[in-house]
Amino acid sequence: MKLSDSGAGRASLLAVLLLAVVAAVVGSASGQGDPQTLNVSTSGDRSERIETIQIGRKAGATTKVAMSIPPRRVGAVHPGDTLQANAEVEVSTTCLEPMPQCVGRSYTYSPFVRGKLVLGSSANAKGDEATFAISGWKKLQCAQDLPNRNHHCVLVLPGASRTIGANQQLPCVQCHVNLLIDTYHGGAKQGQKLVIGTDSDDGTISQDKGRVYAAVFHPGPPPDARVLRSTNPQTRRLPVSGNSPDRRVIFSLRLPSLKAGEQLVIDAKATAKLGGLPYNALIQSQLILSEKPNSIKRSGNSAKVSATEGQVSDLNGFNCTRGRSAHPDPCEIRKAGMLAVIRDARRKTLKGTGPRVPIYLNLVAATKAVYGGERRSGDALRIGKGGYIQAYRYGAELGR
Incomplete structure (x- = not known):
């Protein structure tokens, strides 16, 4: 009995030690036990990566990355972290009638404009396989028809937040935070464009009118x-x-x-x-x-x-x-x-x-x-x- 009890005791001790090691490894991988940290970042001045985007005939046909925060600013991102992000981008419709200073071909319809914030494997990442969504799509329709023509519209994505699941497979180790932009209308034709920024009377495009921001809480959720x-x-x-x-x-x-x-x-x-x-x-x-x-x-x-x-x-x-x-x-x-x-x-x-x-x-x-x-x-x-x-x-x- 004593030998049997001693063997059982050793087995129990080994089991406890094994569980402790496993718990330590899991805790280390998830960031549990580490002091919580926060890193905020921004895409900074002159964030726009493109001047125009082709207006597609349906949603998703011409999606582009309008702005991006590079990994060196975003910092490390791990399963269990909480991501918060927000963004502003100004867009402009172009001429109602053909003119030499028009940006692309003129149009009279009012295009839809959508924006979405994602983690991406590169500054050009936009597809589902290369991104992890932080927000859903936010949409507006920038009016072209007079007398209620917007011409300039501002799409704001405030307060996006998502916690990465412990078993979530991210598309990146060093991640970008990208603002995707998409524009479409059923009457769109080739060469009709939406300006990212503003267009002036002489056809020049002005930018530096928006940026992306990100906060990484490691691990999540955010503290009070x-x-x-x-x-x-x-x-x-x-x-x-x-x-x-x-x-x-x-x-x-x-x-x-x-x-x-x-x-x-x-x-x-x-x-x-x-x-x-x-x-x-x-x-x-x-x-x-x-x-x-x-x-x-x-x-x-x-x-x-x-x-x-x-x-x-x-x-x-x-x-x-x-x-x-x-x-x-x-x-x-x-x-x-x-x-x-x-x-x-x-x-x-x-x-x-x-x-x-x-x-x-x-x-x-x-x-x-x-x-x-x-x-x-x-x-x-x-x-x-x-x-x-x-x-x-x-x-x-x-x-x-």
Whole structure:
């Protein structure tokens, strides 16, 4: 009996040790037991990879990668991690009638435009076998028909989030975060294109009007964040500009005592109403950091706390129309972004000395008349209720 008991004891001990080893291996593979980390990244300035995209006759026929964050910025991605991503992209329809300055062939129909965020095996990855979806498709129809022609439309994909399953097979070891774009209409013909960015009267294309952002929580799910939010607008009126833009702060959020290593996930929304104005209006907006709640300037300490010099999102815009379109009155302004803090916000930020100072996250906008009646002195869009600006603030201890 003693020999038998001793053998059973050794077997039990070996079984326990084996289970411990297996658990350690599994835990190591999934990231369990490691300190949780967060890495936020962006595609940065001049993110657009293409100037135009052929309009297909059905969804998915001409899908392209519009923007991409490279692996060196995204960082490592593992099963069990949670991915968050958001993006903005401005697109423009081209001429209604044939003209020498048209980008491609003219068309009068209103094309559908879709966007989707994915992990990709390369900067060109777009198919299911080479990607892992972070978001679903988001769609709008950019109106061409007068008098409610959008011409410029902004597609925003805010708040996409997905946790990678423990047994999920990813298409990449070093992954890109790609924004796929797709445009189509049943009446499309060869040579008819959608512009990624804006086209001017002389046919030139301007870009740097959007970017992609990504956050990788290793492992997921994300920890609780300090949520800062403001629902009090700085103004209820957005003046219709004359010859030069009259930029105003619509919402402002105080960010006290920012510290190096902190990371922020940002979201904002406002509603602008044309009211009785006899014309459509181009509305342009941007998220910035500033030293004051009513300032439209990225200067001083606000330009020194991040590598983006106080720029959180790019300036882009759309035509807000009185009738049915992708952006009908009342028009929703939606912004999204992420930010990594690289220096403490102090009176002398570059030197790292002096008392801590607040930085303000400002939603800035401007508008001008684009089609319809004549602009009059004192004209303004009204800012409606229900808007906000908010930041999910994650501590420096999560920095990789």
